[in-house]
Amino acid sequence: MTDRSEAPPRPSRRTLVKGAVAGAGIATVAGLWFEGFGDPARRRRIEPTPEGTPLRTIPAEDGPRLAAVLDRLMPSGGPKSPGARDVNAIGYFDALFVNDEISDNVQALILWGLDKLKRQAQSAHGTPDLQRLDAAKLDALIKGMENDRDGIRWMRATLEFVIECLFGDPVHGGNPNEIGWKWIRHRPGTPRPLTPGWKLEEQP
Amino acid sequence: MSYDVCVIGSGAGGGSVAWRLSSQGYKVLLLERGPRYKRTDFLKDEVIQQRRPNFRPLIKNEPIIKQSYDFQAKQWKDERTTVFYNGTLLGGSSELMSGFFMRLKPHEFKARSAFGQIPNANVADWPISYDDLEPYYDLVEKLVGVSGRIVDLPAHIADKRSSPDFPMPATREHWFSEQIDKACKGQGLHSIPLPRAVLSVTDNDRWPGRKVCDYNGYCGSYACHPGAKGAAGAAFIPRAEATGNCEIRTRAMVTELVTDASGGRIVEARYIDRDGKIQSVKAGTFVVACQAIETARLLLKSNGGKGVANSSGQVGRNFISSAFGAGWGEFDLKQNPHLWKEKDNPFINRIVQDYYTRPDVRHGGGTLNFLLMHPNPINASTYQAFWDSTEIRNGERVPVWGQALKDKLAHYFTEVEHLKFEVFGNWLPNDWCRIELAPKQKDKWGQPVAQVKQYSHAVTVKNAKWMIERGMNFLKSMGAKKVRQAPVWGTPSTNLLAGTCRFGDDPKTSVLNRDCRAHDVDNLYVTDGSFMPTGGRVPFTFTIYANALRVSDAIVKNLGGTPTKPV
Numbered sequence: 190m191t192d193r194s195e196a197p198p199r200p201s202r203r204t205l206v207k208g209a210v211a212g213a214g215i216a217t218v219a220g221l222w223f224e225g226f227g228d229p230a231r232r233r234r235i236e237p238t239p240e241g242t243p244l245r246t247i248p249a250e251d252g253p254r255l256a257a258v259l260d261r262l263m264p265s266g267g268p269k270s271p272g273a274r275d276v277n278a279i280g281y282f283d284a285l286f287v288n289d290e291i292s293d294n295v296q297a298l299i300l301w302g303l304d305k306l307k308r309q310a311q312s313a314h315g316t317p318d319l320q321r322l323d324a325a326k327l328d329a330l331i332k333g334m335e336n337d338r339d340g341i342r343w344m345r346a347t348l349e350f351v352i353e354c355l356f357g358d359p360v361h362g363g364n365p366n367e368i369g370w371k372w373i374r375h376r377p378g379t380p381r382p383l384t385p386g387w388k389l390e391e392q393p
Numbered sequence: 394m395s396y397d398v399c400v401i402g403s404g405a406g407g408g409s410v411a412w413r414l415s416s417q418g419y420k421v422l423l424l425e426r427g428p429r430y431k432r433t434d435f436l437k438d439e440v441i442q443q444r445r446p447n448f449r450p451l452i453k454n455e456p457i458i459k460q461s462y463d464f465q466a467k468q469w470k471d472e473r474t475t476v477f478y479n480g481t482l483l484g485g486s487s488e489l490m491s492g493f494f495m496r497l498k499p500h501e502f503k504a505r506s507a508f509g510q511i512p513n514a515n516v517a518d519w520p521i522s523y524d525d526l527e528p529y530y531d532l533v534e535k536l537v538g539v540s541g542r543i544v545d546l547p548a549h550i551a552d553k554r555s556s557p558d559f560p561m562p563a564t565r566e567h568w569f570s571e572q573i574d575k576a577c578k579g580q581g582l583h584s585i586p587l588p589r590a591v592l593s594v595t596d597n598d599r600w601p602g603r604k605v606c607d608y609n610g611y612c613g614s615y616a617c618h619p620g621a622k623g624a625a626g627a628a629f630i631p632r633a634e635a636t637g638n639c640e641i642r643t644r645a646m647v648t649e650l651v652t653d654a655s656g657g658r659i660v661e662a663r664y665i666d667r668d669g670k671i672q673s674v675k676a677g678t679f680v681v682a683c684q685a686i687e688t689a690r691l692l693l694k695s696n697g698g699k700g701v702a703n704s705s706g707q708v709g710r711n712f713i714s715s716a717f718g719a720g721w722g723e724f725d726l727k728q729n730p731h732l733w734k735e736k737d738n739p740f741i742n743r744i745v746q747d748y749y750t751r752p753d754v755r756h757g758g759g760t761l762n763f764l765l766m767h768p769n770p771i772n773a774s775t776y777q778a779f780w781d782s783t784e785i786r787n788g789e790r791v792p793v794w795g796q797a798l799k800d801k802l803a804h805y806f807t808e809v810e811h812l813k814f815e816v817f818g819n820w821l822p823n824d825w826c827r828i829e830l831a832p833k834q835k836d837k838w839g840q841p842v843a844q845v846k847q848y849s850h851a852v853t854v855k856n857a858k859w860m861i862e863r864g865m866n867f868l869k870s871m872g873a874k875k876v877r878q879a880p881v882w883g884t885p886s887t888n889l890l891a892g893t894c895r896f897g898d899d900p901k902t903s904v905l906n907r908d909c910r911a912h913d914v915d916n917l918y919v920t921d922g923s924f925m926p927t928g929g930r931v932p933f934t935f936t937i938y939a940n941a942l943r944v945s946d947a948i949v950k951n952l953g954g955t956p957t958k959p960v
Contacts, residue, residue: 197825197848198513199464200883262794270799328795341789348792349775356770357440373806375770376736378437378609380618387436389447391428392643 236386237354237362238280246286250318252279255303257320261327262344263351271368273351281354281363295346302343306330360385396422396640397952399662399676401647401691404485405937406682406921408625408633413945415638417954422674423633424645424664426683427481432627435616439771442615448489449478454837457686458844461884462825469846473834476887477686477845482616483643484626486684486888487934491613492590492622493762494539495817495931496530496552498749499523504819504927508755514821514850515711516756517926520898520907521943523553529939531555534588535960537623537938538600540564541588550583550746564593564606567738568731569812573763576871577745587742587762590623590935602631610739610768645672648840650679650695652914659701659917665838678948682921682941685712689828689893689923690843692904698841702894702911707904709828712845713892713928714885716759716818716857720865721766722873723809732810739765741812748863749930757856759818759930761864766811777801780880812873814864817930818857820885821850828893849883857881891922891933908947909940920944 238244244252256279265272273279286296307317309330319327334340354363356370360382364370370377397419400411411423427448441447456473463470480486500507502519510516531554533539541559563586577584591612595605604619612622620627633639644667651661662674681688689709695701702708726732743763751757766773778798784791793801805811820826825848830841861878868876897903900912909924911917920941922933929936946956 195469195825196464196467197462197823198851200849200851200854262798264796264799266799270803272799331794335786335791338787338789341786341791344792344794345779348778348794348798352774352778353440353444353771356774357444358438360438361440370770373770373802375768375806378611378768379607380436382436382438382441387438387441388445389430389434389441392431393429 236284237277238283240277240280242280244279244283247279247283251303252283254307254317254319255279255282257322257327258303258306258331259347259351261324261331262348263355268368269372271355271372273354276354276363276365276369278351278354278363282350284362285350298339298343298346299350302334302340302347305334305340305343309333358382360387396420396674396676398422398678398680398948399424399674400680400682401662402426402485402682402684402688402921403483403625403630403641404480404682404684404921405487405625405934406684406941407680408484408487408629409938409941410680410682410918410920410945410948411639412629412633412636413942413956413959414948415633415636416959417949417956419638419949419952421633421639422676423630423639423641424647424662424674425483425485425641425643426646427483427485427643429483429641429643430616432616432618432620435618437609437611437615437618439769442611443769443772446475447482448616449475449481451475456834456836456842458831458834458842460844460846462848477843477890479888482626483641484616484624484630488616488622488624488626489614490590490622490624490888490932490934492934493932494534494537494541494588494590494623494935495744495760497523497526497929497931497936499553500750501927501929502526504756504929508750511755511821511852514756514823514852516821517895517897517902519926520896526936526939526943527553527555529943530935532942532959533935533938535560535599537590537628538592538603539588539590539623540593542586544584544586546583546585550585550749559588560599561592561594561596563742564589564591564740565608565738567741567765568735569741569763569765570743572871573741573743576867580867580870582745582747585744585746587744589740589742591740592619592621592623600628603627608737608739610765612739613767614769642666646838647683647691648694648838649697650681650691650701650917652696652701656696656701657913658915678916678918678952680918680920680948682919684921685890685893685923686828686843686845688919688921690830690841692894693828693830694841702904702913702917704913705901705904707895707902709893710824711822711892711895711926712826712828712885712890713820713822713925715889715928715930715932716816716820716849716853716860717886717889718816718818718857718861718864718878718881719813720861720868720876720878721811721813722865722868722871722876723811724873726808726810729810735810739768741765745867746930748860751856751859754852754856754859756819756821756852757859759816759856759860761860761867762815762817764813764815766813770806773805774802777805809874812868812871814868816857816860816864817932818860819853819930820928821853822892822895822927823848823850826885845885847884849885854881854883889928889933891925891928891937894919894923895926896924897926908951909944910947910951918944918948
């Protein structure tokens, strides 16, 4: 049984950096991230929802709202500087939401943030339609998410998926025509996966 | 069926023993909790190899409780995590190592005698010497395949070797390597080519089934497609299977070792198989190599929760890691356009050990290791967004996002090349860094999970900062710009885990004897990094391999055999 009163020697104030406090936060988010990933037996291929195709899991009215937020987190600048819209991040997110590898908690965190932004947009600008706000207004709302820990965790979780969509191998449905890699002049390692939706197959 | 030896865990400490004993004619059963994958499926895919939990369990199924002491609340605070599972697959975490194969210095084996004890630390001498381990370092270089180059060094830095050179030449090197050599020369330091467990040649006679490195730079945290990296799954397990004496069962989660009535012999290991059924294995000898945390956990919860091999009360104690730190600086690609062409040369492979000890700080000092940033674009970008952020609010780093992030990424990837250093320093063993069984939390099988108390000695942290300062000054001397460091967490590096079952000659203060056999149990050995009373100032895998082969010979002798010369 742990003796919870057993105290180690106290480090001096300068011994550890402030960042160590934040470590717990990111670890929590990482923990959430991994929470819902299924056993290999339960996994299935991730297919993003193609551009122009109805979203499968994100409610129709929320799709454009979330897409607008993603594009402010990683603004699109065309082929030479692609962002969320350029890589169809909303389709990638839609696929992640139906993928049983992805944690319910992460989905909940992303949707919690979207709902909060919608409410704030309604309150400040009279509409929950975030896509109707100009960039400065939407940026101000997103900036407001930095004011509390949950908001920062939402931002990390959301941004991580945008980055994954932008710089993951195209076989996973993002980074079309390696547009993200070309932007950052990334040379992928070889051998690369060739089959969309491939996964590591467990051997007997 | 009964086996001569049951090995639990297939990483550096288990896979090597399984090969050695099966090659000596013993019937070996190797149990691994993780899955087995085809090596040819280890593609360079960051999403699969890094972003999906193929190499670690799910937190909801198998959490570890990480505890940090809250000095304000005056209690240990819990956090559920899986970060300490860094290689749950056949081959263990050796599959994901970088393969930095540095030897311990002779004085590391007598750290307490050489440097003394200091308050709040539990430094102990090893019961063996460098000379006892040297033949096995040499053997590992030949069997696993270590590439490198010998240079003239002063006696206090040079390795004492029984072979004049490495079994194969060093890998190709980056332009930075020569610049480090020059900078060291100018400062009276010694630039040492870093030995790597990476094949620089293909040689099917010496390293069967493995191919030369493909120079992608995807070493650390990636399982190696050509098998160039000397992971247990590449270097030892195929050889073990080829003997015909080694049976492997994956997805076998060992839950308990059971002793006879006297408590002095293990008679059975129980495990849960891939179908969730409880199985039993009988063997003459049991070898545990589940990595420091899980090894301690298994011993503590064995025998119906009474524990085994723990009359000393030392199982789980003195959990150690490395006083880790890192920093990096930038070199402008416009001013150094030739660096674009260096992308085919991912290895810098240089270390500096002139700071290995410090006259002013006992147990201080360490190794500086120079390398490039990992080529992972997703991980690098999230680091830029989350950790390279300088704004902290409510105790959280505020992510960089929007155009500011895009500018940051464009700069990071296309305008500069980074030269990075890492620090390996002594992690002082202490009473507050240890493994226990969590009092309430269970895994999906109803087994108590490990509880990791993490606490770093003040000297460990101060020394890491001192080493980081040396590294940053060195980068500046080379002309690097924007030199900065990673945060010093003061927590164990999750890929450098040792201690918890230290070996020694006194059964009252150690768990294992000098042969890494449990003082209390005649037929139980531990061959992962758990045996280490101190970890020294280099990564552990090379030493774990060498010690596991040393212990293998002891097991052979204990079984009445005579170990043959393997190479």
